[in-house]
Amino acid sequence: MVLQTVFFGICVLTDLSHLLLSSNKRIVLFLQQLRDLTFSSLAFPIGLFVVTSFWSIYAFDRELVYPKVLDSIIPQWLNHSMHTVVLPLLLLEVFASSHHYPSRKRGLFALIFFCLLYMSWVFWIHYASGIWVYPLLAKLDAVGRGIFFTISLLIAVPFYCLGEYLTWLRWGARKPAKKKRKSK
Template sequence: MGALTTLFHLAMVVHYGYGIKVYLLDLRPPEEILKLRNIGYGPFKYLTFWDMLLQFTYFSFAFVNDMVGTNTPVHHKQSVTQRVRDYMFSTVAFSAGLFVTVSFWGLYNIDRKLIFPEIFDSFFPLWLNHNVHTTPGVGALLELCLIQHSFPSRTSGFATVAFFTLIYLSWVCFIAYQTGHWVYPVLANLIMPARVAFIGFMMVLMGVFYFIGESIHKRVWGEEEEKETQKQKQKQKQKQKIK
Protein backbone atom coordinates (compact mmCIF):
# COMPACT_ATOMS: atom_id res chain seq x y z
CA MET A 1 0.00 0.00 0.00
CA GLY A 2 2.91 2.35 0.69
CA ALA A 3 4.20 2.26 -2.89
CA LEU A 4 0.66 2.61 -4.25
CA THR A 5 -0.10 5.71 -2.19
CA THR A 6 3.25 7.26 -3.11
CA LEU A 7 2.54 6.73 -6.82
CA PHE A 8 -0.96 8.12 -6.32
CA HIS A 9 0.39 11.25 -4.65
CA LEU A 10 3.00 11.73 -7.38
CA ALA A 11 0.38 11.27 -10.10
CA MET A 12 -1.83 13.90 -8.48
CA VAL A 13 1.09 16.34 -8.19
CA VAL A 14 1.83 15.95 -11.92
CA HIS A 15 -1.88 16.08 -12.79
CA TYR A 16 -2.52 19.33 -10.92
CA GLY A 17 0.84 20.86 -11.80
CA TYR A 18 0.25 20.40 -15.51
CA GLY A 19 -3.35 21.60 -15.19
CA ILE A 20 -2.24 24.79 -13.44
CA LYS A 21 0.37 25.42 -16.11
CA VAL A 22 -2.17 25.03 -18.94
CA TYR A 23 -4.80 27.07 -17.06
CA LEU A 24 -2.41 29.99 -16.51
CA LEU A 25 -0.30 29.99 -19.68
CA ASP A 26 -1.84 28.04 -22.54
CA LEU A 27 -5.52 28.96 -22.75
CA ARG A 28 -6.51 31.30 -25.57
CA PRO A 29 -10.02 32.52 -24.74
CA PRO A 30 -11.98 34.91 -26.99
CA GLU A 31 -11.50 38.61 -26.34
CA GLU A 32 -14.83 38.98 -24.52
CA ILE A 33 -13.96 36.15 -22.11
CA LEU A 34 -10.40 37.38 -21.69
CA LYS A 35 -11.66 40.77 -20.53
CA LEU A 36 -13.91 39.15 -17.93
CA ARG A 37 -11.15 36.81 -16.84
CA ASN A 38 -8.74 39.67 -16.27
CA ILE A 39 -11.17 41.63 -14.08
CA GLY A 40 -10.36 41.34 -10.41
CA TYR A 41 -7.02 39.53 -10.22
CA GLY A 42 -7.51 37.10 -13.10
CA PRO A 43 -7.90 33.40 -12.28
CA PHE A 44 -7.03 34.08 -8.64
CA LYS A 45 -10.61 35.23 -8.08
CA TYR A 46 -12.04 31.75 -8.71
CA LEU A 47 -12.48 29.17 -5.95
CA THR A 48 -11.73 26.47 -8.51
CA PHE A 49 -8.26 27.94 -9.05
CA TRP A 50 -7.73 28.38 -5.31
CA ASP A 51 -8.64 24.72 -5.00
CA MET A 52 -6.22 23.68 -7.75
CA LEU A 53 -3.41 25.42 -5.87
CA LEU A 54 -4.60 23.91 -2.59
CA GLN A 55 -4.77 20.37 -3.99
CA PHE A 56 -1.38 20.73 -5.68
CA THR A 57 0.13 21.95 -2.40
CA TYR A 58 -1.52 19.17 -0.40
CA PHE A 59 -0.47 16.31 -2.67
CA SER A 60 3.05 17.75 -2.97
CA PHE A 61 3.24 17.81 0.81
CA ALA A 62 1.83 14.27 1.02
CA PHE A 63 4.44 13.05 -1.47
CA VAL A 64 7.25 14.69 0.51
CA ASN A 65 5.89 13.03 3.64
CA ASP A 66 5.96 9.65 1.86
CA MET A 67 9.64 10.24 1.16
CA VAL A 68 10.91 11.65 4.45
CA GLY A 69 8.06 11.52 6.98
CA THR A 70 5.91 8.86 8.60
CA ASN A 71 2.61 7.16 7.82
CA THR A 72 1.80 5.82 11.26
CA PRO A 73 -1.73 5.34 12.66
CA VAL A 74 -3.25 7.27 15.52
CA HIS A 75 -1.65 6.97 18.98
CA HIS A 76 1.78 6.40 17.38
CA LYS A 77 4.63 8.85 17.05
CA GLN A 78 4.10 10.92 13.90
CA SER A 79 6.45 13.21 12.02
CA VAL A 80 5.71 16.92 11.73
CA THR A 81 5.05 16.47 8.01
CA GLN A 82 2.46 13.77 8.70
CA ARG A 83 0.67 15.89 11.29
CA VAL A 84 0.54 18.87 8.92
CA ARG A 85 -0.55 16.60 6.04
CA ASP A 86 -3.37 15.11 8.08
CA TYR A 87 -4.61 18.47 9.34
CA MET A 88 -4.50 20.03 5.88
CA PHE A 89 -6.38 17.14 4.31
CA SER A 90 -8.99 16.55 6.99
CA THR A 91 -10.02 20.22 6.99
CA VAL A 92 -9.65 22.37 3.88
CA ALA A 93 -8.30 19.95 1.22
CA PHE A 94 -11.14 17.45 1.53
CA SER A 95 -13.93 19.97 2.09
CA ALA A 96 -12.87 22.34 -0.70
CA GLY A 97 -12.23 19.50 -3.14
CA LEU A 98 -15.65 17.92 -2.62
CA PHE A 99 -17.35 21.32 -2.58
CA VAL A 100 -15.85 22.32 -5.95
CA THR A 101 -16.92 19.08 -7.62
CA VAL A 102 -20.44 18.93 -6.18
CA SER A 103 -21.27 22.65 -6.52
CA PHE A 104 -19.86 22.97 -10.05
CA TRP A 105 -21.57 19.93 -11.54
CA GLY A 106 -24.74 20.64 -9.57
CA LEU A 107 -25.05 24.15 -11.03
CA TYR A 108 -23.83 22.91 -14.43
CA ASN A 109 -26.72 20.45 -14.63
CA ILE A 110 -29.26 22.99 -13.41
CA ASP A 111 -28.18 25.68 -15.90
CA ARG A 112 -24.63 25.68 -17.20
CA LYS A 113 -24.90 29.38 -18.12
CA LEU A 114 -24.72 30.11 -14.40
CA ILE A 115 -21.27 28.57 -14.05
CA PHE A 116 -19.72 27.48 -17.39
CA PRO A 117 -21.35 28.98 -20.52
CA GLU A 118 -21.09 27.05 -23.79
CA ILE A 119 -18.57 29.54 -25.19
CA PHE A 120 -16.01 28.04 -22.79
CA ASP A 121 -16.09 24.80 -24.78
CA SER A 122 -14.28 26.55 -27.63
CA PHE A 123 -11.07 27.13 -25.65
CA PHE A 124 -11.35 25.17 -22.39
CA PRO A 125 -10.61 21.50 -23.18
CA LEU A 126 -12.77 18.79 -21.64
CA TRP A 127 -9.82 17.14 -19.89
CA LEU A 128 -8.95 20.45 -18.19
CA ASN A 129 -12.56 20.90 -17.12
CA HIS A 130 -12.37 17.53 -15.37
CA ASN A 131 -8.92 18.39 -14.00
CA VAL A 132 -10.34 21.53 -12.40
CA HIS A 133 -13.83 20.39 -11.43
CA THR A 134 -13.96 16.58 -11.20
CA THR A 135 -10.58 15.42 -9.93
CA PRO A 136 -10.77 17.43 -6.66
CA GLY A 137 -13.75 15.44 -5.38
CA VAL A 138 -12.61 12.09 -6.77
CA GLY A 139 -9.04 12.60 -5.57
CA ALA A 140 -10.17 13.60 -2.07
CA LEU A 141 -12.37 10.50 -1.74
CA LEU A 142 -9.58 8.21 -2.97
CA GLU A 143 -7.13 9.82 -0.54
CA LEU A 144 -9.60 9.33 2.29
CA CYS A 145 -10.00 5.63 1.51
CA LEU A 146 -6.34 4.86 0.75
CA ILE A 147 -4.71 6.52 3.76
CA GLN A 148 -5.67 6.73 7.40
CA HIS A 149 -5.50 10.33 8.59
CA SER A 150 -5.61 11.78 12.06
CA PHE A 151 -8.57 14.15 12.30
CA PRO A 152 -8.41 17.13 14.69
CA SER A 153 -11.12 17.86 17.23
CA ARG A 154 -14.43 18.69 15.59
CA THR A 155 -14.30 22.25 16.93
CA SER A 156 -10.82 22.87 15.55
CA GLY A 157 -11.54 21.22 12.20
CA PHE A 158 -14.84 22.97 11.61
CA ALA A 159 -13.37 26.34 12.67
CA THR A 160 -10.56 25.94 10.11
CA VAL A 161 -13.04 25.16 7.32
CA ALA A 162 -15.26 28.08 8.35
CA PHE A 163 -12.29 30.46 8.38
CA PHE A 164 -11.14 29.33 4.93
CA THR A 165 -14.67 29.77 3.56
CA LEU A 166 -15.04 33.21 5.14
CA ILE A 167 -11.72 34.35 3.66
CA TYR A 168 -12.74 33.31 0.14
CA LEU A 169 -16.25 34.77 0.31
CA SER A 170 -14.83 38.02 1.68
CA TRP A 171 -12.47 38.02 -1.29
CA VAL A 172 -15.41 37.59 -3.70
CA CYS A 173 -17.31 40.45 -2.05
CA PHE A 174 -14.20 42.65 -2.07
CA ILE A 175 -13.74 42.08 -5.82
CA ALA A 176 -17.41 42.93 -6.43
CA TYR A 177 -17.08 46.11 -4.35
CA GLN A 178 -13.84 47.13 -6.06
CA THR A 179 -14.75 46.32 -9.67
CA GLY A 180 -18.55 46.09 -9.76
CA HIS A 181 -18.12 42.57 -11.16
CA TRP A 182 -19.37 39.41 -9.46
CA VAL A 183 -17.00 36.49 -9.94
CA TYR A 184 -19.82 34.05 -10.76
CA PRO A 185 -22.79 34.82 -13.05
CA VAL A 186 -25.16 33.13 -10.61
CA LEU A 187 -24.39 35.88 -8.04
CA ALA A 188 -24.87 38.66 -10.58
CA ASN A 189 -28.31 37.31 -11.50
CA LEU A 190 -29.63 37.29 -7.92
CA ILE A 191 -31.19 40.15 -5.99
CA MET A 192 -29.40 41.12 -2.77
CA PRO A 193 -31.46 39.04 -0.28
CA ALA A 194 -31.18 35.97 -2.49
CA ARG A 195 -27.47 36.65 -2.97
CA VAL A 196 -26.93 36.78 0.80
CA ALA A 197 -28.93 33.56 1.22
CA PHE A 198 -26.93 31.86 -1.53
CA ILE A 199 -23.59 32.85 0.02
CA GLY A 200 -24.82 31.69 3.42
CA PHE A 201 -25.89 28.37 1.94
CA MET A 202 -22.45 27.90 0.36
CA MET A 203 -20.80 28.48 3.75
CA VAL A 204 -23.05 25.90 5.39
CA LEU A 205 -22.39 23.44 2.57
CA MET A 206 -18.63 23.69 3.08
CA GLY A 207 -19.14 22.84 6.74
CA VAL A 208 -21.36 19.90 5.80
CA PHE A 209 -18.58 18.48 3.62
CA TYR A 210 -16.22 18.60 6.59
CA PHE A 211 -18.62 16.44 8.59
CA ILE A 212 -19.10 14.13 5.59
CA GLY A 213 -15.33 13.60 5.44
CA GLU A 214 -15.17 12.87 9.15
CA SER A 215 -18.07 10.41 8.87
CA ILE A 216 -16.62 8.54 5.88
CA HIS A 217 -13.23 8.35 7.60
CA LYS A 218 -14.82 6.75 10.66
CA ARG A 219 -16.64 4.21 8.49
CA VAL A 220 -13.48 3.27 6.61
CA TRP A 221 -10.91 3.47 9.40
CA GLY A 222 -12.98 3.33 12.59
CA GLU A 223 -12.25 -0.35 13.25
CA GLU A 224 -8.50 0.19 12.80
CA GLU A 225 -8.55 3.18 15.15
CA GLU A 226 -10.49 1.21 17.74
CA LYS A 227 -7.90 -1.58 17.62
CA GLU A 228 -5.09 0.96 18.08
CA THR A 229 -6.95 2.53 21.01
CA GLN A 230 -7.36 -0.85 22.69
CA LYS A 231 -3.66 -1.66 22.16
CA GLN A 232 -2.66 1.61 23.78
CA LYS A 233 -4.95 0.99 26.75
CA GLN A 234 -3.45 -2.47 27.24
CA LYS A 235 0.09 -1.04 27.11
CA GLN A 236 -0.82 1.56 29.71
CA LYS A 237 -2.28 -1.12 32.00
CA GLN A 238 0.86 -3.23 31.65
CA LYS A 239 3.03 -0.22 32.53
CA GLN A 240 0.92 0.48 35.60
CA LYS A 241 1.24 -3.15 36.75
CA ILE A 242 5.03 -3.01 36.37
CA LYS A 243 5.15 0.15 38.48
Protein backbone atom coordinates (compact mmCIF):
# COMPACT_ATOMS: atom_id res chain seq x y z
CA MET A 1 0.00 0.00 0.00
CA VAL A 2 2.91 2.34 0.71
CA LEU A 3 4.34 1.66 -2.73
CA GLN A 4 1.00 2.42 -4.41
CA THR A 5 0.67 5.64 -2.41
CA VAL A 6 4.18 6.72 -3.38
CA PHE A 7 3.44 5.92 -7.02
CA PHE A 8 0.20 7.92 -7.08
CA GLY A 9 2.00 10.76 -5.27
CA ILE A 10 4.56 10.80 -8.09
CA CYS A 11 1.65 10.88 -10.57
CA VAL A 12 0.21 13.96 -8.86
CA LEU A 13 3.62 15.67 -8.87
CA THR A 14 4.03 14.82 -12.56
CA ASP A 15 0.63 16.27 -13.43
CA LEU A 16 1.29 19.40 -11.35
CA SER A 17 4.67 19.85 -13.02
CA HIS A 18 2.94 19.77 -16.43
CA LEU A 19 0.57 22.50 -15.29
CA LEU A 20 2.90 24.71 -13.28
CA LEU A 21 6.39 24.07 -14.62
CA SER A 22 5.78 23.52 -18.31
CA SER A 23 8.68 25.87 -19.10
CA ASN A 24 11.11 23.70 -17.09
CA LYS A 25 11.24 20.66 -19.34
CA ARG A 26 14.00 18.98 -17.30
CA ILE A 27 11.87 18.63 -14.17
CA VAL A 28 8.82 17.55 -16.16
CA LEU A 29 10.82 14.92 -18.06
CA PHE A 30 12.50 13.66 -14.88
CA LEU A 31 9.13 13.24 -13.13
CA GLN A 32 7.65 11.47 -16.17
CA GLN A 33 10.57 9.04 -16.27
CA LEU A 34 10.36 8.46 -12.51
CA ARG A 35 6.60 7.86 -12.78
CA ASP A 36 7.02 5.42 -15.66
CA LEU A 37 9.90 3.52 -14.01
CA THR A 38 8.01 3.33 -10.70
CA PHE A 39 4.87 2.04 -12.38
CA SER A 40 6.49 -0.43 -14.74
CA SER A 41 9.13 -1.86 -12.42
CA LEU A 42 7.49 -1.61 -9.02
CA ALA A 43 3.84 -0.60 -8.73
CA PHE A 44 2.41 -2.94 -11.36
CA PRO A 45 4.40 -6.17 -10.81
CA ILE A 46 4.56 -5.88 -7.02
CA GLY A 47 0.94 -4.77 -6.72
CA LEU A 48 -0.19 -7.72 -8.84
CA PHE A 49 2.05 -10.03 -6.81
CA VAL A 50 0.59 -8.79 -3.51
CA VAL A 51 -3.00 -9.32 -4.66
CA THR A 52 -2.44 -12.77 -6.15
CA SER A 53 -0.14 -14.13 -3.45
CA PHE A 54 -2.18 -12.76 -0.54
CA TRP A 55 -5.51 -14.12 -1.75
CA SER A 56 -4.01 -17.43 -2.90
CA ILE A 57 -2.43 -18.06 0.49
CA TYR A 58 -5.51 -16.68 2.29
CA ALA A 59 -7.72 -19.17 0.41
CA PHE A 60 -5.38 -22.00 1.39
CA ASP A 61 -4.96 -21.01 5.06
CA ARG A 62 -5.70 -17.45 6.12
CA GLU A 63 -3.71 -17.86 9.34
CA LEU A 64 -0.53 -17.88 7.23
CA VAL A 65 -1.00 -14.29 6.01
CA TYR A 66 -3.87 -12.66 7.91
CA PRO A 67 -4.66 -14.35 11.23
CA LYS A 68 -8.27 -14.22 12.39
CA VAL A 69 -7.20 -12.18 15.43
CA LEU A 70 -6.55 -9.25 13.05
CA ASP A 71 -10.27 -9.05 12.19
CA SER A 72 -10.92 -7.25 15.48
CA ILE A 73 -8.01 -4.84 14.90
CA ILE A 74 -8.03 -4.13 11.16
CA PRO A 75 -11.42 -3.40 9.55
CA GLN A 76 -12.35 -5.39 6.44
CA TRP A 77 -12.36 -2.28 4.27
CA LEU A 78 -8.72 -1.63 5.18
CA ASN A 79 -7.73 -5.23 4.42
CA HIS A 80 -9.41 -4.92 1.02
CA SER A 81 -7.80 -1.56 0.35
CA MET A 82 -4.38 -3.18 0.91
CA HIS A 83 -5.00 -6.52 -0.80
CA THR A 84 -7.84 -6.11 -3.32
CA VAL A 85 -8.40 -2.54 -4.52
CA VAL A 86 -4.80 -2.37 -5.72
CA LEU A 87 -5.54 -4.58 -8.75
CA PRO A 88 -8.42 -2.57 -10.28
CA LEU A 89 -6.45 0.64 -9.73
CA LEU A 90 -3.42 -0.82 -11.50
CA LEU A 91 -5.53 -2.00 -14.43
CA LEU A 92 -7.23 1.38 -14.62
CA GLU A 93 -3.79 3.01 -14.70
CA VAL A 94 -2.64 0.71 -17.53
CA PHE A 95 -5.64 1.59 -19.67
CA ALA A 96 -5.97 5.28 -18.72
CA SER A 97 -2.33 6.41 -18.84
CA SER A 98 0.44 5.64 -21.26
CA HIS A 99 3.69 4.57 -19.62
CA HIS A 100 7.03 4.25 -21.37
CA TYR A 101 8.66 1.04 -20.19
CA PRO A 102 12.43 1.11 -19.72
CA SER A 103 14.58 -1.50 -21.40
CA ARG A 104 13.64 -4.90 -20.03
CA LYS A 105 17.11 -5.25 -18.49
CA ARG A 106 16.80 -1.94 -16.62
CA GLY A 107 13.19 -2.56 -15.59
CA LEU A 108 13.87 -6.06 -14.27
CA PHE A 109 17.00 -4.83 -12.49
CA ALA A 110 14.90 -2.22 -10.66
CA LEU A 111 12.26 -4.83 -9.77
CA ILE A 112 14.76 -7.42 -8.53
CA PHE A 113 16.77 -4.82 -6.61
CA PHE A 114 13.62 -3.59 -4.86
CA CYS A 115 12.49 -7.16 -4.07
CA LEU A 116 15.90 -7.99 -2.58
CA LEU A 117 15.77 -4.79 -0.53
CA TYR A 118 12.29 -5.71 0.72
CA MET A 119 13.39 -9.25 1.59
CA SER A 120 16.34 -7.79 3.50
CA TRP A 121 13.91 -5.59 5.43
CA VAL A 122 11.76 -8.65 6.28
CA PHE A 123 14.83 -10.48 7.59
CA TRP A 124 16.03 -7.41 9.49
CA ILE A 125 12.64 -7.07 11.22
CA HIS A 126 12.90 -10.70 12.30
CA TYR A 127 16.49 -10.23 13.44
CA ALA A 128 15.65 -7.08 15.44
CA SER A 129 12.36 -8.24 16.96
CA GLY A 130 12.22 -12.01 16.67
CA ILE A 131 8.90 -11.67 14.84
CA TRP A 132 8.27 -12.54 11.21
CA VAL A 133 6.31 -9.89 9.30
CA TYR A 134 4.26 -12.66 7.70
CA PRO A 135 3.13 -15.63 9.84
CA LEU A 136 3.86 -17.98 6.92
CA LEU A 137 7.59 -17.37 7.36
CA ALA A 138 7.46 -18.61 10.96
CA LYS A 139 6.13 -21.95 9.72
CA LEU A 140 9.04 -22.44 7.29
CA ASP A 141 12.60 -23.46 8.05
CA ALA A 142 15.56 -21.59 6.49
CA VAL A 143 15.46 -23.68 3.31
CA GLY A 144 11.69 -23.22 3.02
CA ARG A 145 12.05 -19.45 3.39
CA GLY A 146 14.76 -19.43 0.73
CA ILE A 147 12.53 -21.40 -1.63
CA PHE A 148 9.55 -19.16 -0.83
CA PHE A 149 11.49 -15.96 -1.56
CA THR A 150 13.05 -17.42 -4.71
CA ILE A 151 9.66 -18.49 -6.06
CA SER A 152 8.20 -15.09 -5.13
CA LEU A 153 10.94 -13.36 -7.09
CA LEU A 154 10.44 -15.69 -10.05
CA ILE A 155 6.71 -14.92 -10.04
CA ALA A 156 7.31 -11.16 -10.00
CA VAL A 157 9.32 -11.28 -13.25
CA PRO A 158 6.42 -12.52 -15.47
CA PHE A 159 4.18 -9.93 -13.77
CA TYR A 160 6.59 -7.26 -15.02
CA CYS A 161 6.33 -8.74 -18.53
CA LEU A 162 2.52 -8.85 -18.24
CA GLY A 163 2.44 -5.14 -17.43
CA GLU A 164 4.68 -4.45 -20.40
CA TYR A 165 2.41 -6.56 -22.64
CA LEU A 166 -0.82 -4.93 -21.42
CA THR A 167 0.71 -1.51 -21.97
CA TRP A 168 1.74 -2.55 -25.49
CA LEU A 169 -1.79 -3.89 -26.19
CA ARG A 170 -3.38 -0.64 -25.08
CA TRP A 171 -0.87 1.93 -26.30
CA GLY A 172 1.19 0.21 -28.98
CA ALA A 173 4.97 0.12 -29.20
CA ARG A 174 6.24 2.66 -26.69
CA LYS A 175 9.76 1.44 -26.13
CA PRO A 176 12.70 3.60 -27.12
CA ALA A 177 14.31 2.47 -30.36
CA LYS A 178 17.36 0.26 -29.91
CA LYS A 179 20.66 1.73 -31.00
CA LYS A 180 21.96 0.14 -34.17
CA ARG A 181 25.46 -1.25 -34.17
CA LYS A 182 27.90 0.15 -36.64
CA SER A 183 28.76 -2.31 -39.37
CA LYS A 184 32.40 -2.75 -40.19
